[in-house]
Structure formats: C-alpha cells, structure tokens
Amino acid sequence: MLAVEADRVWKYFGDYPALRGASLQVPQGACMALLGRNGAGKTTMLRILANLSRATKGDVKIFGDGSRSDIVRRKTGYLGHGIGVYDDLSALENLMLFGRLLGVDNPEKAAMEALERVGLERVKDGMAREFSRGMRQRLAVARAFIHQPELLLLDEPFTSLDDRAINVLQSLLKDALSRGSTIVMSTHQIREAMELATNVALLERGKIVHTGPQTPEMLADPGWLYRTYGDGPVAE
C-alpha cells in the first residue's frame, strides 16, 4: 500500500502557484528525500501532507484515506522548522501533553520511553527553555515520535545541527524505518539525507520532475541529481 499519495496537487498563495500539479507516491516503509531548490515548494508540500494547509486543487491520500480523519492524523508525526515544544514546560510535561493530544494510551509511560530514546531522561524536569540547541532538537524528535507514528514528515531536520546531533537523529530515523515507519523529509543537506533515503523526489518550481529509488551516483555526488533531472546549477 502507498503511505502517501499526492495526485496533481496545486497550491496557490494569492496568484502565485507554489505547487503546480505535483504528484508524489511514497510506498510504505520507504524513506523519501524530497529535494529541490529554494522556493521549489518542499515546505508547502510537506505542510499539505501534514494537513497544516489545504491544497487548492488535487487529492492527497495518507494511508489510502483522503478525508484526513483523526485516525490518519494520529498516525502522522510532523517536525517543521520550529521544534514544536513549549519553552515553559518541562521536557516530561511537554511530552505528556502531546501524548494526551495524540491519544496515546498511557501518556506518562510513553513520554518516559520517548525521553529515554533520545537520551534526555536525566533532564526530564528541566524546562525546554534552558536546553541547548542540540537538546531542543532531540526533544522535538521525541515529541514527533511519541505516538510511534507510521508516517514521519520532516522539514530540513539536519539544519544547523552538528555532526554528533546529526548522528543521533539519523540513528533514531533508522530505528523508525526498521520498525516499518515511512519517512518523507525535505533537505538541502543531500549527503546526510542519502544515508537514510531509499527514494528521492526532485521538486522544481512546484512540479515533481523526478522520483525514483536512491542510486549510488547520488551518494557519490550530491549535485548529480540536479544536473541530471533539474536544470542544473547555472550561473545567474
């Protein structure tokens, strides 16, 4: 079954079409890297998939369900540019709150487990405000994972992280993949993404111009994809 199925999705901001009939299929269990230049529409696409924004035209089905029922929403985890946790709550309180909102059975237990997974159990009562950037990002990951989502939507998850934080995040994502989750992530850091990606999709000016499995060329040379399927890096 397909985890994500977007069929000719259009999204207008005013008169400007940020997406112009983008179609995307992500099989279950895959890790899809959504690549594309600045302004190509990656964030827009992910927000539509996460039901944060409505497509102007076109159909989006998540796990075969086009109606955005809360059953589907309970299966998705979203991590955008912001970390999505409250600065004035402790790590544990944050996770318990989101556990409750996401309909997790035992929010406290789930929260503790999530904290352990990201290695924050020691500081569970610390306010998120006091965390360093790396810790905040981990808390955000724990938050996005707390309900063991079957579909993870990540917008530039590696931005501004150091090598060590990137490793932690990658191993968490690998874990999730091995449990059968599906991942869609946008990124400009192609090398880091390719460690995980099984599939890639290339967005250009609101259209998907290429989708396919990851190939060795992409790993070896990050620019290859753009040169082959996109319009290449031209000097302007």
Add this chain to the structure above:
Amino acid sequence: MLAVEADRVWKYFGDYPALRGASLQVPQGACMALLGRNGAGKTTMLRILANLSRATKGDVKIFGDGSRSDIVRRKTGYLGHGIGVYDDLSALENLMLFGRLLGVDNPEKAAMEALERVGLERVKDGMAREFSRGMRQRLAVARAFIHQPELLLLDEPFTSLDDRAINVLQSLLKDALSRGSTIVMSTHQIREAMELATNVALLERGKIVHTGPQTPEMLADPGWLYRTYGDGPVAE
C-alpha cells in the same frame, strides 16, 4: 597586520561562560572558518567581534584598534542568522539606507553597484518582502558588502541555501578575498566552507582548541578536524 585579534576573551551569560578565554588571530586577507559543535560559542564570538555584544573579559582588537571606534565599525560587515534588510523597503532603498548609515560617500551609486554584484539589478525596485529566499539572501549579502568592508563576519551563511545560491555566495566571497578583504565565518557545512577557507579555528566549549591553515585532510574528510583536535563524535 592582524585583522582580528581576540585575546583570552570571556563572555558570561550570567554565570555561564559561553566563551572561556578564547583567543583568535586572523591575519589580514585570510578566510577563517570558525568551526565547533552546537553551543560551542561560535555565534557568541562573532557577535563580540561585530560589537553586538561586549566581552566580559579579554581584549578584542580589529585592525589593531581596541576601542571600537566608528572608523573600525565602518570597516566591518556582519551577516547573522537574520538577513538584516527591511521587508517593506525596495532592494535599492534598503541598500541606500545602509549605505547612508555606514557613511558611504555616494549611497545611490554604491547601492546600484552592490545590486549588480549579486545580480539583483533587474528587481531593484521590488520590495524585499516579495523576494524568494534565495533572492533575500543575495540582498543580505549585498547589504553586508555595500561599504566594501575589509572584514566580513558571517554566521552560518550557507544554511538553508540550495547549491546554486551557495555557488553565488562562494563566488562573491572569493571576489572579496581577492580584493584583500578578511573573512571570518562560522558554519556546520564544512565542505562548503573549505572551498574558501584558508585557515580554520575549532571552538570547543568556549575555548579555541586548534587554529591553523587549512590542510588537505580537512577537505577530504569533514569529520577529521573534530576527531583530531576535538573530543570526537561519541555516541551519547
């Protein structure tokens, strides 16, 4: 002469020392890549060099001048996380305003030249608000360059840029270097930085643990520096 000379600089945020006696020398005409993990103190250091923040202890001299006179401030350009241009002014108005503030002789002429350098002369009357992310970043670069600064301080300039925008930025920076300017930039994207860097400095927990010229190892393997001089990527 040294362009930047920081001598055992301490910066306390309250009682927390973000910098603990960091010393940094940047010779004139060099491009220094300031590397370090999240929270190491890169941003703090750059802000002190840019006179946006005062060191608690220690001396900072820019072009041999420790007093932060406005002559020195006129020689520095700073580009932080934010792009530092006004959304409701046109590209030209923005640059003319900053030209005037920076004491450029003929603000209008300087602004037009700067726009040409970054390839925005076509849209000089467009509001910055309407620019795409890549265009905004270029405008920010033009802003930081308008007074032909002899010292450029850049905080993670490559973040969230696509390959093409990175190329444009890199060639601008190479230009500046060839004109004799000095650059200090922080970054996590070591590969992109190494294209330009002549020197590297590694910050760890508020101390500079290594400075030296760029070597081929660094180019080939971005983790090498951390492993050799830092405490290496340990699993936590």
Add this chain to the structure above:
Amino acid sequence: MREKAIYILAILAALVMIPNLKTVFMGLPDEAMQGAIYRIIFIHVPAAINAQIFFTVSLVTSILFLVKKNFLWDSISVSCIEVGTMLVLVNLVTGSIWGRNQWGIWWAWDLRMTSQLMCFLLYLGYLLVRPAIAEPTQRASISAFVAIFAYADIPLVLMAIRLPNVRTQHPGPVLETGTMAPEFRAPFGLGVLAVFLICTALILIRQHQETAQREIDSLRRELHSI
C-alpha cells in the same frame, strides 16, 4: 561573615524596636485631635523614609552596574527595590487606613498620594520586567535603566507637600517645621532606625539569594550542556 552581619542587624533591630514599641503604645498619650490612631505615624512615615533611602541606594548601584558591569551591584539594586516597594506598599496601606479614619475615605487623588502611588507602580513595573528577561546581563542592564528612570519620581513625592501653590489633602510637613511634639521625636527617630535595620538585614538576605540563584541557574545550564 554575612550571616553574622545579618544576625547582628536583627538583634540590633530588636533592641531598638521592642522598647520603642512599648513607648509608642504604652508610654505616649493619645493625640488631642486624632486619638489613638495617630500612632500609625510611627510606621507610616518610617516606611516612606526608608523606602526613599533604599531607592536612592538602588539608583547608585544601578549606575554602578551600568558602568562596572559587576553583578554585585545588580543584586543590591534588586534587593533594595524589592524591600523598598514593600515599604511603599506599607506606607500606602497605613496611609489609606489613616485616611479612612480621618477623612472617611480610603483614597483622595492629591499630589502626594498620586506621586507615591506612581512610585509604587514604577517599581512594580521594575519587578515585573525583571523576570521576563532570561539573559542575566541584559536583565541587569535593562533593570538598571528602568530603576534610573523610575527614580525621577522620588523628588516629586518629596516636593508634593512642599510646593507653594499645590494644595494637598495630605498633611503638610511636620518634621522640618518643628510642629511635631517634642516627646514624639525620639520614638519617631527610633522607629525610622528600627525599620532601617530590619530592612537592611532583609536586603542582605535577598542579595545573597539573588547571587545564589544566579549561580544555581548557571550550574543547571552547565549540567544541561554536557
């Protein structure tokens, strides 16, 4: 050392205050026009005078902080202002009670009362803004700035009953005009001294807490950053 100073101050305060309270309540006769209620003056005025003293200290230490950037000055400022604001509140409440008894109303909007209320609100603003700023250096600088601005009200409070063409509901000056009965003067002076001693002890305690709190905060941050 600090602890000793606090104990000594507290003991001194007790030594001054207890006999003085005895004089005030048992020794002095009721006042001719007001009856027993006039005894409020022995807390109403010392509270105001001490508040003004501590605000003045905070003005000086705020300026010192801005110049020297040493957190010691900041911690003294904030302790002085906390205690001073409490004293102003005491002054306002006792004044209101007195007014209710004398004039039949809790409050009249004359210049003295208004300026004193303004003083309370200004320093309350200081105490509100402080915790909203997370970064300590910034917090201390901004606090110092606000404290200096707020102090501009103090001369107004003092002048309020001394301006030639302003009529106030509040009684005029009694101290420097010598209208205070001679037997009231000693207990009054001792009252001022007692409040001063107690509050200085409080300020020392608060100042210590403030410093300790900053250290704890930074230790916790350090722990987190590992």
Add this chain to the structure above:
Amino acid sequence: MKRGLITALAIAKKDLQTELRTKESINASASFALVILVLFSFAFDLGREELYAISGGMLWLVFSFAGALIVNRSFARELPNDCLDVLIASPAPAWAIFLGKSVAAFLLLFIVELISLPVFGLFYNIHWTDRFGGLLLVMALATWGITVVGTAFSAVTVNIRLRELMLPVLLYPILIPLLIGAMGTTTALLGGEPMFGQAASGEALASLRLLVGFDVIYTSLALYMIEFILIV
C-alpha cells in the same frame, strides 16, 4: 466529542500552567488594569454622584482592555516554536483547541477582574461588597463573551503582522453590545439597585438576557467556524 473535551481540558490546563508558572502574564495584566484605573482617575476627576454614574463604564473599559491583552496572547503563545502547527496537525479537533484556549483565557481574565474590583472600590470609594453576587454573575457572563470572541479573533490575527494592533480594532466594535449591557447592569448594581426581585427595574434582567444571548450566539459561531480559520 468525549476525546474533544479531554483535549480541550489538556489545552486549558497547559495554558494555565505556563501562564501561572511564570506568573508574568497575570501579574502584568493585573498591574495593567491597576495602571489604567489610576489613569482614569485623573482623567475623570468627577464628583461622587457622577463617579457612580460612570463606574460601570470605567470598570468594563478596564476589563475589556485587560481582556484584549490576555486573549492577544491566547494563540500567540503557540507561535514561538511553531507549536500551533503541531496542535493543528494532531488529531485534536480545532474546536477543542479553541475551547481549551477560551476557557484558559476566561479564567485568567476572571482572576484579573477579581483582583481589580477591590482596588477599584478603594480608589473610587465605591461600595461593591453588598452586590457581589450580582456582580459575579454579570462578570462571568460578560467575561465569557469577551474571551470567546477575543480568542476567536486571536486565532484570526495570530499569523498577521501587527497582531497586537489589529486585535483590539476588530474586537471592540463586536463587543459593543455586550459592553453596553455589562456596563449598564454594573452601574445599576453599584448604584445599589438589586438585580432580581420587587425593587429590580427589569432593565438588569434585560441586560442579562442580552449577555446570555451574546454568549450563546458567538460561542456556537466560533466553535463551528474555527476549523476554517485555523487550517488555511
């Protein structure tokens, strides 16, 4: 429905927890109310009779200013780390998020009102204690109206620039009927008129009906429409 209410409760609890933990917002709004009361007092330097005549008006002006500040934070509180996105993406229904936030704002504003009322009585020498029950009823009804409409507009304005400017401009005109009702009843109550029974003029009852109607209409409207506002 049940899950929705659980969500609403969780959200309300979270809002109150963060607000009351830092106590900033409640302290600041209470002192804001205090400061405005003081400002009014020089602005309207009136005799005793006239003071009573405008007492309800003043009180509700202060409450509605404080209310605008409180609801302004209602959805804005979700902005810093993009928490709003997470809430919307979660299975929590939009109306439950909205309801939770309205309840939290209501409680916060109510606390501020309870703090300001005695201060108001003191400053203006107005007796309010013997009509406290009636006042509480009016306060509860009108405060709910202010917060429910305010929270709805807070959701509308959360993503626009100049949020803090636009909110009052949108909010106050809508609140006018509610405020007229609340002001009238409050003035009557403070003037010594009872609310029910023989001596009541009937106007108070009419005002109460107005308040209830306002609350019912706007609460249902907001609950129903919030979905369309939050997801664009």
Add this chain to the structure above:
Amino acid sequence: MKRGLITALAIAKKDLQTELRTKESINASASFALVILVLFSFAFDLGREELYAISGGMLWLVFSFAGALIVNRSFARELPNDCLDVLIASPAPAWAIFLGKSVAAFLLLFIVELISLPVFGLFYNIHWTDRFGGLLLVMALATWGITVVGTAFSAVTVNIRLRELMLPVLLYPILIPLLIGAMGTTTALLGGEPMFGQAASGEALASLRLLVGFDVIYTSLALYMIEFILIV
C-alpha cells in the same frame, strides 16, 4: 555629532517610509483611537457640563493608548530580519538611532492625534477650533514626552516576552505627571480659557512648564543612557 544627526534623519525617514507605505500602524492606531472614543461614549453617558469637565482627560487617554501602540512598534519593527543587529553593528551611534526612532514615532502619533481631534469634537459636540493654536502647542509638547519615553521603553522591552503588556505597564506610570499636565491644560482650553494673556489663570502656564521640564529631563536621560541597553 553631525554624522549622528544625518543618521537620525535617515532612520526617521526609513521608519516613516515603511510606516506610510504599509500604513499599518497608523491605520491601526487611528482606528483604535476611534474605537476607544466610541467605547467611551457608551461608557460615559454624561451631561454637557461634565463632558467638558472630562474632555481633556478623555482626549489624552485616547492619545496615550494610541501612543503606546505606536511606540510599541518602534523598536519591534527592527526585529523581523534581525535588522536591529545591523543597526547596532553599524557606525551609527546609539543615540542617533534612538533619536531617529523617537522623531518618527512623534510624527506618527501627531498625525493620529490630528485625525482623532475633529472626530472627538464631532462625537462629543465639543468646540475646539478656536483654541487650536494652544491645543497644538500642548499636543506637541506632551506628544514628544510620550514618544521619547515610549521609544526608550520600546528599546527596553523589545526583546522580552510579553512586550505588548510590559510596555504600557512601564510607560503609563512614568507618564502620569505629563498626562496630568496635558489633561488639565486641554480641559481648560476646551472650556474656553485662553492660555496666555490677562484672562489666563496661570495654571496653564505652570502646566506648560511641567511639560517642558518633563520633555527636557527624559529626553536627555534617554539619549544619554540608551547606549547601555542597546549593546549588552
């Protein structure tokens, strides 16, 4: 000094340009002023005499609310793209940045006042045209006081949570003497008293002196101290 003034002018021009281009803050604050005027008219259902007695008070309340909205944006306008950092890093002296922003805020508030004054006259049937000169003088002096202190506090609160709440809490108490002066003089002027000459009561002159004193003290204090809070 000369370069500082050029900078101040450039900053003031920039602020006015962005403001007048989008007209956001001026529209919002003018409509806020109007809305408040309308609210007042419901809240204070008074006779003609009493209206004149509180006219100055009402007017300055409205102006100071509108002023708080305008100065709130003064430094906040620099936040979106971290423009404030760029300003501070530039050779422009802090006092010049501050001065430029104060001037811009002054002009904006003055425009809003000039818009609201006739509306006020219409709503409340108050004649103001024959005392326009005196009113202008009072407005200029008091508005400068409001904006200079307001801009200073806008710099203080620019980076703190709850900015829009903290600013009025800090600002209004400091403005009390200024507002008392402005309100008194304005009421007298609207009541028909001339400001100078034989028939003047002398109080107006005392108030003017108060306003000038306030302006001078706080302007110099702010210009001198702003450096310490902008660069930390």
